[in-house]
Amino acid sequence: MATTLFQKIWDRHLVTSSEQANLLYIDRHLVHEVTSPQAFDGLRLAGRQARRPDLTVATIDHNVPTDDQLVIRDPLSKKQIETLRANCREFGVTLHDIASGRQGIVHVIGPELGLTLPGTTIVCGDSHTSTHGAFGALAFGIGTSEVEHVLATQTLWQGQRPGSLGVEITGRLAPGLEPKDVILAVIRAIGTGGATGQVIEYHGSAVRALSMEGRLTICNMSIEAGARAGLIAPDDVTIAYFTDQDRPFAPKGKLLEAAIADWRTLVTDDPTAFDRNIVLDASSLAPQVTWGTNPAMTVDVTGVVPSPDQTPFAAPADARRALEYMGLVPGTPIDQIAVDVVFIGSCTNGRIEDLRSAAHVMKGRHTAPGVRTLVVPGSEAVRKQAEAEGLDRVFTQAGAEWRQSGCSMCLAMNPDRLEPHQRSASTSNRNFEGRQGPLGRTHLVSPAMAAAAAVTGRFTDVRKLLDPRA
Amino acid sequence: MEPFKTHRGRLALFDWRDVNTDLIIPARYLKRIERTGFGPLLFADKRYAPGGAPEADAPDQHGPLAPDFPLNAEAFQGASILVVGRNFGCGSSREHAVWAVMQGGYRAVVAPGKGEGFADIFESNAYNNGLLPIELDPADWAILAQAVRDQPGTAEATIDLTAQTLTLHADGAKGSAFAFETPEGQRHRLIQGLDAIAETLAHDAAIRRYEQSAPAWLAPQPA
Numbered sequence: 169m170a171t172t173l174f175q176k177i178w179d180r181h182l183v184t185s186s187e188q189a190n191l192l193y194i195d196r197h198l199v200h201e202v203t204s205p206q207a208f209d210g211l212r213l214a215g216r217q218a219r220r221p222d223l224t225v226a227t228i229d230h231n232v233p234t235d236d237q238l239v240i241r242d243p244l245s246k247k248q249i250e251t252l253r254a255n256c257r258e259f260g261v262t263l264h265d266i267a268s269g270r271q272g273i274v275h276v277i278g279p280e281l282g283l284t285l286p287g288t289t290i291v292c293g294d295s296h297t298s299t300h301g302a303f304g305a306l307a308f309g310i311g312t313s314e315v316e317h318v319l320a321t322q323t324l325w326q327g328q329r330p331g332s333l334g335v336e337i338t339g340r341l342a343p344g345l346e347p348k349d350v351i352l353a354v355i356r357a358i359g360t361g362g363a364t365g366q367v368i369e370y371h372g373s374a375v376r377a378l379s380m381e382g383r384l385t386i387c388n389m390s391i392e393a394g395a396r397a398g399l400i401a402p403d404d405v406t407i408a409y410f411t412d413q414d415r416p417f418a419p420k421g422k423l424l425e426a427a428i429a430d431w432r433t434l435v436t437d438d439p440t441a442f443d444r445n446i447v448l449d450a451s452s453l454a455p456q457v458t459w460g461t462n463p464a465m466t467v468d469v470t471g472v473v474p475s476p477d478q479t480p481f482a483a484p485a486d487a488r489r490a491l492e493y494m495g496l497v498p499g500t501p502i503d504q505i506a507v508d509v510v511f512i513g514s515c516t517n518g519r520i521e522d523l524r525s526a527a528h529v530m531k532g533r534h535t536a537p538g539v540r541t542l543v544v545p546g547s548e549a550v551r552k553q554a555e556a557e558g559l560d561r562v563f564t565q566a567g568a569e570w571r572q573s574g575c576s577m578c579l580a581m582n583p584d585r586l587e588p589h590q591r592s593a594s595t596s597n598r599n600f601e602g603r604q605g606p607l608g609r610t611h612l613v614s615p616a617m618a619a620a621a622a623v624t625g626r627f628t629d630v631r632k633l634l635d636p637r638a
Numbered sequence: 639m640e641p642f643k644t645h646r647g648r649l650a651l652f653d654w655r656d657v658n659t660d661l662i663i664p665a666r667y668l669k670r671i672e673r674t675g676f677g678p679l680l681f682a683d684k685r686y687a688p689g690g691a692p693e694a695d696a697p698d699q700h701g702p703l704a705p706d707f708p709l710n711a712e713a714f715q716g717a718s719i720l721v722v723g724r725n726f727g728c729g730s731s732r733e734h735a736v737w738a739v740m741q742g743g744y745r746a747v748v749a750p751g752k753g754e755g756f757a758d759i760f761e762s763n764a765y766n767n768g769l770l771p772i773e774l775d776p777a778d779w780a781i782l783a784q785a786v787r788d789q790p791g792t793a794e795a796t797i798d799l800t801a802q803t804l805t806l807h808a809d810g811a812k813g814s815a816f817a818f819e820t821p822e823g824q825r826h827r828l829i830q831g832l833d834a835i836a837e838t839l840a841h842d843a844a845i846r847r848y849e850q851s852a853p854a855w856l857a858p859q860p861a
């Protein structure tokens with residue numbers, strides 16, 4: 169019988185199983201400061217140890233100030249960070265701390281450091297753990313009780329095996345279009361609950377053509393469609409990620425050869441193995457901009473703010489509430505909406521390619537008067553790489569702020585946040601009410617579109633800014 | 639975990655769709671490193687009048703309530719069963735959302751649509767804390783929601799987890815018992831109030847066997 173990649177990974181991680189209760193072994197457990205303190209506390213109370221500290225890795229990302237990581241003014245943030253440090257010491261967990269050179273957003277450093285490997289199970293107390301699926305790993309977010317469970321047992325109970333949804337992306341992306349546009353279009357097509365209880369596998373020619381960075385962006389937002397996880401089968405691009413660059417914790421030499429031989433077997437036998445398959449043509453896409461308060465509330469940049477009775481996944485009352493929150497009037501052309509803040513960063517779009525793409529648009533231009541632009545690398549390694557390429561100077565010469573790594577303005581837990589009623593063009597993944605600060609208004613876009621908004625002061629079809637000869 | 643066998647309580651209705659965990663508990667409150675104190679922070683950015691939401695380190699000190707937030711209705715005070723819209727708890731994995739709902743006084747949450755009522759991670763988190771997530775057939779859910787709209791403050795329900803039924807007590811609702819399903823493992827654990835870790839550790843031999851069979855390339859290399 170044809171089997172999906174997801175099922176293959178699932179099956180090889182079963183410790184014990186019945187139809188309704190499956191105990192999965194966890195190969196990598198990533199930890200950050202926000203969702204772990206109560207879990208470590210639970211272990212302490214029960215007198216338990218971390219079973220496999222060698223498979224557990226921590227970093228600090230959500231609370232870190234990005235102007236100067238070393239100066240943490242908020243006493244609660246400081247306490248949360250210090251609690252993680254103390255817990256890592258007590259339980260023997262490796263911590264990639266601030267100033268270690270390896271700190272960054274947990275979903276950016278996992279791949280970078282070679283902790284994320286094809287065919288593995290990866291969990292983290294963070295819903296965007298789906299990001300790591302880009303390598304053909306089964307990666308998903310868990311709650312704090314489950315963090316405690318994984319720390320204590322290195323396993324996790326799961327109910328019935330989730331269903332599988334194939335998302336086939338055909339064609340090719342036109343210049344100015346980015347992986348972010350693809351995933352926003354997918355969520356727009358199926359809704360924020362469209363993949364609840366399912367694991368998405370992205371496949372098709374447009375997926376194969378993507379770099380690892382692009383694949384990470386797509387898998388990152390699987391959770392925004394409600395999916396348990398999202399993944400992409402490993403191929404030459406995946407393997408080159410390990411052979412062409414130093415990945416400190418990844419296998420090397422003979423071990424890497426053995427790993428690659430295994431990774432080559434990680435494919436879905438044929439598309440009929442999916443419970444359901446949907447197709448999206450990448451060639452037909454226009455740049456996407458969200459207008460509302462969830463990521464399915466999305467339109468083309470060439471479109472207008474919809475009327476509340478024409479929103480496929482929201483009841484008119486919900487859509488009206490969203491429009492009111494966002495301060496938008498139906499019928500307004502998207503490219504007439506002015507922005508106050510531009511945020512380029514996050515685990516969705518804080519990797520080197522994202523910064524290159526934003527820099528490409530901003531080079532030789534200047535941010536519009538009154539627009540604050542933050543460019544926040546997803547990790548210290550990304551920051552170093554960008555500086556080596558001179559991207560930091562492109563940003564600062566354009567009038568943008570070049571910052572240190574962290575979650576930054578993706579969520580309002582650190583000093584970077586929107587003021588009430590400020591409107592942002594953001595490369596992050598959630599436009600929920602208050603996500604970037606109480607009463608802040610978030611529009612999700614690609615890095616190129618964010619850069620276009622920064623230099624024009626409003627949402628602008630980035631295709632108009634690209635040199636047609638380039 | 640406190641066992642859940644049967645529960646009778648008053649119903650409150652909050653029927654927005656796609657209510658996300660940022661709305662249930664805004665991110666700034668996740669700075670708390672305790673498991674407690676989240677009750678007053680539930681829906682904080684909607685529940686209090688502008689500027690009235692508490693600080694993370696002083697949850698009990700807040701301003702006046704927002705008059706039109708549905709759950710602030712006098713009739714819903716003291717309710718212990720929360721009737722919610724589809725895809726409740728979507729977004730972040732924060733278990734703080736479940737802690738806030740429970741510490742806000744609720745023992746069960748009832749949403750429409752089997753497999754669609756709750757976001758996956760919220761649902762697991764709920765089970766792990768003894769908050770019962772119930773997905774009803776949409777038609778049944780609609781009857782329940784209408785009963786709360788018609789008789790706010792008096793509509794009640796009895797949940798029987800062993801029988802997997804929710805019985806509505808409201809005028810004109812005689813004999814309305816709605817069936818729901820809870821995965822066997824979760825049901826067992828809830829009814830017994832079991833600690834999942836202790837249960838898993840009983841499989842220690844199997845876990846060890848599994849670990850011994852892992853290929854060498856899987857281990858993180860010394861960097």
Ligand code: SF4
Nearest residue numbers: 296514515575578579
């Ligand atoms: S960047 Fe945003 S979505 Fe990603 S881990 Fe940080 S807070 Fe979560």
